Each structure stands twice: as structure tokens, then as C-alpha cells.
Amino acid sequence: xxxxxxxxxxxxxxxxxxxxxxxxxxxxxxxxxxxxxxxxxxxxxxxxxxxxxxxxxxxxxxxxxxxxxxxxxxxxxxxxxxxxxxxxxxxxxxxxxxxxxxxxxxxxxxxxxxxxxxxxxxxxxxxxxxxxxxxxxxxxxxxxxxxxxxxxxxx
DNA sequence: GCCAACGTTGGC
DNA sequence: GCCAACGTTGGC
Numbered sequence: 001x002x003x004x005x006x007x008x009x010x011x012x013x014x015x016x017x018x019x020x021x022x023x024x025x026x027x028x029x030x031x032x033x034x035x036x037x038x039x040x041x042x043x044x045x046x047x048x049x050x051x052x053x054x055x056x057x058x059x060x061x062x063x064x065x066x067x068x069x070x071x072x073x074x075x076x077x078x079x080x081x082x083x084x085x086x087x088x089x090x091x092x093x094x095x096x097x098x099x100x101x102x103x104x105x106x107x108x109x110x111x112x113x114x115x116x117x118x119x120x121x122x123x124x125x126x127x128x129x130x131x132x133x134x135x136x137x138x139x140x141x142x143x144x145x146x147x148x149x150x151x152x153x154x155x
Numbered sequence: 156g157c158c159a160a161c162g163t164t165g166g167c
Numbered sequence: 168g169c170c171a172a173c174g175t176t177g178g179c
Contacts, residue, residue: 114178
């Protein structure tokens with residue numbers, strides 16, 4: 001299957017591109033939305049690349065690139081009573097939530113704030129820019145991905 | 156901090 | 168299966 005491209009949101013107060021850079025790989029846990037989970041479980045493959053997006057930031061925007069390094073597996077935080085992601089309805093023999101493992105690829109030389117993304121004509125159909133889209137994991141087309149990466153790598 | 160948009164829950 | 172109430176996301 002062809003390589004796919006994604007956009008994954010993270011609040012930099014909780015986990016920023018610099019945290020990701022320092023960790024090199026991270027477990028993308030804490031996803032508690034069925035649509036986002038389904039993308040991870042059904043459509044993501046090892047080798048897919050994604051835009052690391054800072055949400056709820058000043059300003060929000062595209063911060064870097066990562067690669068999926070391990071397919072979805074049960075999210076351990078759902079069984080951890082001390083975790084804020086604990087889900088009492090999820091059973092160990094039938095886990096409700098899964099998460100992928102991601103590897104850091106690059107941090108953009110130029111952070112691309114959301115208002116700039118909105119001005120880019122090639123990106124006008126991006127799910128991120130549609131009104132009311134809150135999904136924390138969403139697909140992007142190869143063209144959209146390349147366009148953003150080109151902007152991010154420019155000095 | 157506000158609020159619009161959307162998802163989830165639960166009563167019926 | 169409908170829908171009101173509530174919670175969350177996330178830009179501003």
C-alpha cells in the first residue's frame with residue numbers, strides 16, 4: 001500500500017516538538033476519540049509520515065515531521081487508574097483504545113503558524129482548516145504534506 | 156476566559 | 168433511535 005500522510009496535534013504545554021526531538025520516539029497515547037483511533041488502527045502503517053502540529057498554542061501551527069514506527073497496540077494508559085486517560089469501561093481482553101509509536105524526523109526551521117497555513121491556496125481543502133474540525137489525527141494528501149514541509153524547511 | 160462546534164452519554 | 172444535557176477541543 002502506498003505511503004500515507006497525516007497530521008497529528010499535540011498541545012506544546014503537554015508535549016512539544018522539542019520534547020519529541022529529545023525523546024526521539026514516543027508513544028502517541030491518550031487518544032480518546034473513535035475517529036482518531038480508527039485512523040491509527042486501520043489506516044496508519046509503519047513508514048507513514050505526519051506533520052506535528054501544535055494546538056492550543058500561541059500561535060498554533062505546524063512544527064515538524066515524524067514517522068510512524070510501530071503499528072497501533074493497546075494504549076496502556078487506559079488501564080492505569082492513576083492516569084488521566086484511565087477508562088474504566090475498557091477491558092484488558094478487549095481494549096478500547098490503541099496508539100501508535102512515532103519516531104522524530106525533523107523540526108521545521110521555520111514554524112508555520114495557522115494563519116499562514118490558511119493563506120496557502122494549495123492547502124485550502126485541508127481538513128485542519130475546515131470550520132469546526134477538532135480531530136486530533138487527520139489525513140492529509142501527499143501534495144499538502146509536501147507543501148507544508150517545503151515551507152517548514154525554508155530558512 | 157469566552158464561545159462555537161462537535162462528540163458522548165443517558166433518559167425515555 | 169431520538170435528542171437534550173453535558174463535556175471537550177481549540178481558536179481567538
